[in-house]
Amino acid sequence: MGTLVQADDPLPRFAALKALPPGYVLAHRLAIESRRTFLLLNLFSLIPLAMGAAAFFGVDQMLNRLGVRPVLDVPLTDASRLPLTILALVLVFVLLSVHELCHGLAFQSFGIRPRYGVNLRKGVAYASASDCYLTRDAYLIVAMAPLVLITLGTVIGMTLTGGGLRFVVALMGTVNAGSAVGDLWFFGVCLRYPRTLLVRDYGDGAELFTRQSGSSPATVE
Numbered sequence: 001m002g003t004l005v006q007a008d009d010p011l012p013r014f015a016a017l018k019a020l021p022p023g024y025v026l027a028h029r030l031a032i033e034s035r036r037t038f039l040l041l042n043l044f045s046l047i048p049l050a051m052g053a054a055a056f057f058g059v060d061q062m063l064n065r066l067g068v069r070p071v072l073d074v075p076l077t078d079a080s081r082l083p084l085t086i087l088a089l090v091l092v093f094v095l096l097s098v099h100e101l102c103h104g105l106a107f108q109s110f111g112i113r114p115r116y117g118v119n120l121r122k123g124v125a126y127a128s129a130s131d132c133y134l135t136r137d138a139y140l141i142v143a144m145a146p147l148v149l150i151t152l153g154t155v156i157g158m159t160l161t162g163g164g165l166r167f168v169v170a171l172m173g174t175v176n177a178g179s180a181v182g183d184l185w186f187f188g189v190c191l192r193y194p195r196t197l198l199v200r201d202y203g204d205g206a207e208l209f210t211r212q213s214g215s216s217p218a219t220v221e
Contacts, residue, residue: 011135011195011196012135013138013195014135014138015135016107016110016112016129016132016133016134016135016138017132017133017134017135017198018131018132018133019133020198020200020209021198021211023211024198024209024210024211025210025212026207026208027193027197027210028189028207028208029206029207029208030185030186030205030206030207030208031204031205032182032205041181041182042181044181044185045178045179045181047181048177048178048180048181048184049174049175049178052151052177052178053170053174053177055177056154056155056158056170056173056174059155059170060158060166060170063159063166068159070159070160070161070163070165070166071160071161072160072161072162072165073161073162073163073165074161074162074163074164075163075164076163076164076167077164081164084165084168087168088171088172091168091172092172092175095172095175095176095179096125096179097125098150099125099146099150099176099179099180100126100146101127102145102150103126103142103143103145103146104127107127107129107142110132110134110138110142112129112131112132112134114127114128114129115128115129115130115203116128117203119203126203126204129200130200130201130202130203132200133198133199133200133209134198134200134201135197135198135199136191136193136195136196136197136199137195139186139190139197139199139201140187140190140191142201143183143184143186143187143190144183144187146176146180146183147176147183150172150173150176151173151176151177154170154172154176155173157173158170158173186206189208190208193208193210194210196211197209198210
């Protein structure tokens, strides 16, 4: 059963709608449509990458000072260097799937069944919910889910590991921070809009819809 929402009333803060309410218009489209945008995102990804590296280095130093004993300790030696390198390369590909799975789990928390895919032309994997419209704050959670969850997982993983294995775990967290630049871009743009913003995520991009003032009442599914 739908809930009647007056034009001047705010939508529920966290919600996914099955249809766009009357009075909403497309205000902005977020997508990597040009080589310039692609290059700029890759350039700006160095910022969260550096911040992630600094943060996880700090975690490593803190664990060493506290004398935390790892459960799995693989010292970085000439013998372990190659296996750890192979492990890191494999985990980078696994990380891409885990990143999108985190988006998908966030979608599911709002009752949405996400779809997963890969855009080979743009070189991106994605989780999409193109059949629904999320309120701004709900979408902010979806956007930041991989960065928050994988960062927490990295800290836990570093606590349980040591030596070269801890370095690999920290590296995965750092790579994820850098790859979250697109999510941070979407987050920053959506945050500039009011809470009545609705977002339709179609995988490798998103459409932002705003409500026009003086619009007629809308039924929210």
